[in-house]
């Protein structure tokens with residue numbers, strides 16, 4: 001039996017704005033297997049980030065359930081949710097979301113501080129992770145002193161700090177040029193291959209297609225279709241040709 | 245569905261870690277911290293100068309000295325004028341509003357940081373503690389400097405009004421004159437100014453920080469300033 005790491009059941013998210021109710025997610029059902037690389041695609045405003053927030057426990061669904069590792073997220077206490085964010089998930093955002101008062105190294109150690117890891121161990125691990133993402137010589141720079149691509153690498157190192165089982169990435173390449181974006185995608189894919197982390201990434205970036213195991217197309221808060229890798233291999237050629 | 249290890253409970257950070265994180269934060273955004281602290285300093289300086297000025301005025305009247313400059317203000321029997329009360333109340337209000345505003349601004353521009361820290365596993369309580377520590381330190385240092393500046397201002401004004409007599413009758417300690425109102429004395433005024441500045445800064449910062457910490461991280465991170 002497949003090892004399901006993320007499962008959503010009729011997830012609905014409504015935003016209330018004055019008297020208007022906006023249904024950003026309209027009953028999402030997906031199952032994601034451990035070790036998969038999933039891309040969420042869809043036009044702007046289709047609900048990708050909203051779904052990202054539901055899966056990452058960054059917001060609560062209005063209706064429906066999210067299960068991670070078989071745990072119903074709505075039944076967790078505050079402390080369990082904090083521990084879940086700390087240990088189980090690594091978040092990567094379009095705008096990096098680094099803490100600008102902490103160096104690259106300080107950003108990577110913070111989740112380990114929250115996890116209660118000793119100073120020696122976390123310094124060692126931060127150095128290892130920053131080395132791995134190619135920032136060995138920039139460890140003590142502040143985010144403001146780094147390029148966009150370098151910042152995203154710090155964010156990736158930080159996301160890996162507590163050895164999560166899931167990497168959630170919301171348009172990680174949207175602020176980067178094609179080549180840097182490609183490098184970031186390759187890096188994430190490498191983690192997926194080598195460490196078996198499940199990757200769930202919202203994206204507009206067609207470069208993401210050929211590394212994804214499955215692509216979930218979202219439209220108007222609904223899953224429009226789910227395509228497998230082998231179904232898209234042919235399309236990538238066409239799309240890649242006209243896309244860039 | 246396969247059941248993995250259950251999700252554990254997040255641990256509390258040792259106090260030392262919180263202290264380190266808050267000081268590092270103050271240090272790196274030193275310029276911004278100074279501006280926020282200056283807001284506190286100004287409010288308290290204003291309040292303490294008005295108050296001390298009043299204490300000095302009352303003390304010198306008690307001593308039977310007259311201001312070398314004739315003022316037209318009406319003094320009540322007890323030696324404290326309604327104008328002085330009005331001034332003290334006004335300066336108190338300016339001080340409260342000024343400090344609350346500068347703390348609120350400083351927290352609001354950090355909503356995104358709060359959301360991000362929660363993504364990394366911060367508990368709400370940690371976020372509040374961080375802001376408590378930062379604002380407590382800023383409040384204390386800002387208010388102390390403000391109180392000293394305010395006192396200095398009042399002393400200079402007093403020198404102008406009463407000359408060197410000021411130092412003979414300087415109301416440093418609390419006093420209870422026979423026919424006058426209780427006098428707090430300048431030391432107590434400085435102390436009260438420091439405490440008030442610190443309390444205002446801590447409340448003005450921790451309350452919005454607590455509200456932000458309670459938001460789901462997705463919402464806290466959406467706020468643009």
Ligand SMILES: Nc1ncnc2c1ncn2[C@@H]1O[C@H](COP(=O)(O)OP(=O)(O)OP(=O)(O)O)[C@@H](O)[C@H]1O
Pocket residue numbers: 015016017022023024042043044045046047048049050051466
């Ligand atoms: N906090 C919010 N309050 C109100 N409406 C929101 C909020 N967050 C999202 N929405 C709305 O929900 C819908 C889905 O937004 P979402 O951010 O999930 O889209 P998206 O697919 O990520 O788009 P993009 O590709 O532009 O990032 C949009 O119509 C958006 O306006």
Ligand SMILES: [Mg+2]
Pocket residue numbers: 048049050170202
């Ligand atoms: Mg989005």
